[in-house]
Amino acid sequence: MKIIQLCSIVNIYLILFVVSLIDAKLQCDEVSRAFKKKGSVDYNVAKKCLESFPFNAEYATKNIDAALHTLSHYYVFFDRAKEKSPSGFTYQPVDLERELTSLRNKFLNQIMTFLYTALRNPLFKLKDGHTRINNICYHHFIYDQKLSLYSVITTDKKGKKKQVFNDKLDPSNNDCEVTEIEGKPALQTIIDFASDRIAYSKDLGVRFNMALAPSLNVFSQQFTLRGDLPETSSIKYNLSCPKNKSSTIERKWSVTYEDKFIFAFDNFCFNINNITALSFNDNFASSGKVTKSAPSDIFETLKSSIAKNFYLLDDGKIKVGVAIINEERQDLIDALKDGFQKLKRKGAKKLILDMSNNAGGDISLPLFLTSLLLSSKQPNSFPTDIIIQNFTVSKIEKNFNSKGPNDYDLYSPNFYLSFPSGNPFKNASEFIGSRKKRTSNLYLNALSPNEEKLLNNTSSFSWTSDDIIILTNGFCASACAVLTLFFSEVHKVKTIAVGGLLDTQMSFSTFPGGEITSSNLIMEFAGDNFTNLPVANALLLTIRESYDMDINGTVKDVLEYSYKPANYRLYYDEKNARDPSLLWLEAAKILNNKA
Numbered sequence: 001m002k003i004i005q006l007c008s009i010v011n012i013y014l015i016l017f018v019v020s021l022i023d024a025k026l027q028c029d030e031v032s033r034a035f036k037k038k039g040s041v042d043y044n045v046a047k048k049c050l051e052s053f054p055f056n057a058e059y060a061t062k063n064i065d066a067a068l069h070t071l072s073h074y075y076v077f078f079d080r081a082k083e084k085s086p087s088g089f090t091y092q093p094v095d096l097e098r099e100l101t102s103l104r105n106k107f108l109n110q111i112m113t114f115l116y117t118a119l120r121n122p123l124f125k126l127k128d129g130h131t132r133i134n135n136i137c138y139h140h141f142i143y144d145q146k147l148s149l150y151s152v153i154t155t156d157k158k159g160k161k162k163q164v165f166n167d168k169l170d171p172s173n174n175d176c177e178v179t180e181i182e183g184k185p186a187l188q189t190i191i192d193f194a195s196d197r198i199a200y201s202k203d204l205g206v207r208f209n210m211a212l213a214p215s216l217n218v219f220s221q222q223f224t225l226r227g228d229l230p231e232t233s234s235i236k237y238n239l240s241c242p243k244n245k246s247s248t249i250e251r252k253w254s255v256t257y258e259d260k261f262i263f264a265f266d267n268f269c270f271n272i273n274n275i276t277a278l279s280f281n282d283n284f285a286s287s288g289k290v291t292k293s294a295p296s297d298i299f300e301t302l303k304s305s306i307a308k309n310f311y312l313l314d315d316g317k318i319k320v321g322v323a324i325i326n327e328e329r330q331d332l333i334d335a336l337k338d339g340f341q342k343l344k345r346k347g348a349k350k351l352i353l354d355m356s357n358n359a360g361g362d363i364s365l366p367l368f369l370t371s372l373l374l375s376s377k378q379p380n381s382f383p384t385d386i387i388i389q390n391f392t393v394s395k396i397e398k399n400f401n402s403k404g405p406n407d408y409d410l411y412s413p414n415f416y417l418s419f420p421s422g423n424p425f426k427n428a429s430e431f432i433g434s435r436k437k438r439t440s441n442l443y444l445n446a447l448s449p450n451e452e453k454l455l456n457n458t459s460s461f462s463w464t465s466d467d468i469i470i471l472t473n474g475f476c477a478s479a480c481a482v483l484t485l486f487f488s489e490v491h492k493v494k495t496i497a498v499g500g501l502l503d504t505q506m507s508f509s510t511f512p513g514g515e516i517t518s519s520n521l522i523m524e525f526a527g528d529n530f531t532n533l534p535v536a537n538a539l540l541l542t543i544r545e546s547y548d549m550d551i552n553g554t555v556k557d558v559l560e561y562s563y564k565p566a567n568y569r570l571y572y573d574e575k576n577a578r579d580p581s582l583l584w585l586e587a588a589k590i591l592n593n594k595a
């Protein structure tokens with residue numbers, strides 16, 4: 001009975017398949033024309049186009065095989081992801097092997113024929129912002145409601161939580177409260193969305209912030225600005241406005257496409273031969289997603305150019321410096337040093353580090369900033385570890401003898417320092433360790449020669465751990481997370497988290513991971529001969545893990561799975577949701593009052 005049914009599905013499918021081959025270019029014609037003129041298209045037009053993309057079961061299963069090979073060999077949280085979430089975090093355990101194998105069967109039997117979202121979902125469940133699949137055809141659409149939602153805490157009687165609505169298109173809606181979304185209570189709708197659909201934090205409060213504004217970054221405002229095809233063509237909001245009666249608005253999605261990928265969309269997304277070609281990855285090396293030159297983070301290419309800003313708060317009694325650091329880039333080290341020196345010259349006695357909306361970046365920057373602000377003895381970064389396959393051992397030995405500390409290779413011991421001594425590795429086997437368990441070969445990041453030179457030529461600052469406070473909206477990811485966690489765990493710098501869910505503790509950082517790379521790079525580094533990597537679905541994954549450590553250098557749990565709520569909490573209101581400097585004043589109060 002079951003087999004018969006399967007066959008009939010296959011038959012139906014095959015007919016559709018022929019149709020869709022002819023149709024894809026037709027269905028996408030309007031989309032293509034609009035995008036070329038940097039215009040937008042209607043939701044239904046975009047949906048038809050996306051659904052017409054050709055499917056090929058062999059290609060789909062190859063994608064899964066490649067993803068499973070990469071993840072099972074190099075993903076540092078492959079086993080840990082199967083465990084229950086630690087208290088404070090909110091996510092479900094994920095058995096990647098089981099999920100991907102089941103997906104593979106569905107593709108093979110053509111029970112499922114829409115590759116793009118299907119492959120992405122099991123990875124999104126990990127709530128590890130470093131690990132995901134991006135399809136070059138599918139994931140560059142932008143779905144925009146053209147409005148921003150804020151969550152503020154009103155000051156009335158019981159401090160009841162409310163959504164405040166800010167409409168970019170129609171300013172008369174500003175400060176209306178959103179009571180319902182699609183007929184359901186607004187707040188719960190956002191919480192559910194953050195819970196199920198946002199992948200970039202294990203902390204639900206942080207995901208809640210990411211669903212909403214304020215935002216400078218690509219991962220914020222995700223409820224109204226999406227990268228995956230929404231289920232419906234519009235969203236209905238019930239509003240309750242201060243100077244007006246209740247009203248309902250229905251907002252259609254405006255669909256556009258990321259500029260720099262339009263060439264790809266036009267040239268091969270509708271063509272099955274192009275999509276299944278496994279050799280075209282070279283064509284996309286120029287898209288700048290992942291480069292091999294440095295251990296940098298992919299987010300670098302996505303970020304706004306706002307780099308750093310320094311302010312002085314002066315109430316006549318005590319001067320407090322504010323440093324906004326929203327990215328971690330090597331080429332910012334001079335500017336950062338200059339900024340802090342300026343604050344010192346202007347007499348800042350204390351320091352607020354506003355690290356909100358920081359998507360991370362260069363993994364040696366945390367080390368640089370720690371050394372710059374809090375001159376400390378080694379080790380001055382968290383220890384890390386990586387998975388070593390048998391066939392990688394000989395590569396490590398070769399790298400030890402041939403590669404210098406500037407010559408980046410993930411598996412070059414010369415690029416790191418041994419833990420806990422902070423000395424260079426004496427030989428390859430010291431780096432490799434016993435391999436009996438993951439933590440047998442811990443090592444530290446090393447400062448780059450440029451950073452070292454700059455530090456050698458900078459006189460130290462007088463700020464102590466007690467003079468500094470870190471402020472974030474929870475979206476302080478990757479390298480930013482490693483930095484703030486190191487300040488907090490090892491140097492006992494206090495932290496403030498803004499927003500999130502009322503009366504629920506919240507993390508000040510998210511997905512510290514250790515290091516991200518792509519499947520093709522990790523295999524090249526490791527000396528893995530696995531071929532058939534379909535790079536149209538670019539897999540990015542965490543390949544190094546950082547460990548929590550206390551002030552005495554005692555190694556604790558994996559950082560990614562350690563719940564670290566902030567010491568203090570602030571909430572958004574109508575004013576500070578739009579003007580972050582009001583949050584600095586609150587932070588200065590906390591900084592000046594604390595023991």
Ligand SMILES: *[C@@H]1O[C@H](CO)[C@@H](O)[C@H](O)[C@H]1NC(C)=O
Pocket residue numbers: 179180238246248
């Ligand atoms: C929300 O709007 C819909 C449509 O106008 C209306 O039927 C519903 O009663 C509204 N809900 C509330 C709580 O006002």
Ligand SMILES: *[C@@H]1O[C@H](CO)[C@@H](O)[C@H](O)[C@H]1NC(C)=O
Pocket residue numbers: 172241243244245247
């Ligand atoms: C009140 O709502 C109506 C209908 O939604 C709208 O046309 C009008 O501009 C609003 N007035 C104010 C003062 O917000």
Ligand SMILES: *[C@@H]1O[C@H](CO)[C@@H](O)[C@H](O)[C@H]1NC(C)=O
Pocket residue numbers: 267268271274280283
């Ligand atoms: C995709 O296929 C079309 C038509 O066969 C061809 O002209 C184009 O060069 C191909 N593009 C790539 C990137 O392979």
Ligand SMILES: *[C@@H]1O[C@H](CO)[C@@H](O)[C@H](O)[C@H]1NC(C)=O
Pocket residue numbers: 390
């Ligand atoms: C790797 O090498 C060790 C020691 O030689 C051996 O015990 C182990 O089975 C090998 N692992 C694999 C997956 O081949």
Ligand SMILES: *[C@@H]1O[C@H](CO)[C@@H](O)[C@H](O)[C@H]1NC(C)=O
Pocket residue numbers: 391527528529
């Ligand atoms: C990969 O291929 C090379 C060249 O054929 C071979 O020397 C090496 O042993 C292979 N490595 C593995 C892990 O199979």
Ligand SMILES: *[C@@H]1O[C@H](CO)[C@@H](O)[C@H](O)[C@H]1NC(C)=O
Pocket residue numbers: 426427429430
């Ligand atoms: C590697 O260095 C360690 C630490 O100095 C030393 O104990 C070990 O004997 C060395 N191993 C080899 C193979 O040289």
Ligand SMILES: *[C@@H]1O[C@H](CO)[C@@H](O)[C@H](O)[C@H]1NC(C)=O
Pocket residue numbers: 449452453456
């Ligand atoms: C920085 O100073 C240290 C200690 O004085 C020295 O060992 C190191 O070589 C210097 N580095 C650079 C790049 O000048």
Ligand SMILES: *[C@@H]1O[C@H](CO)[C@@H](O)[C@H](O)[C@H]1NC(C)=O
Pocket residue numbers: 457
């Ligand atoms: C140290 O910094 C000063 C001021 O920025 C600069 O003039 C000097 O050349 C630097 N010295 C070295 C050795 O880099």
Ligand SMILES: *[C@@H]1O[C@H](CO)[C@@H](O)[C@H](O)[C@H]1NC(C)=O
Pocket residue numbers: 550551552
């Ligand atoms: C670190 O070591 C000191 C001195 O041995 C001890 O007093 C302190 O409790 C230790 N701290 C932690 C967090 O273990």
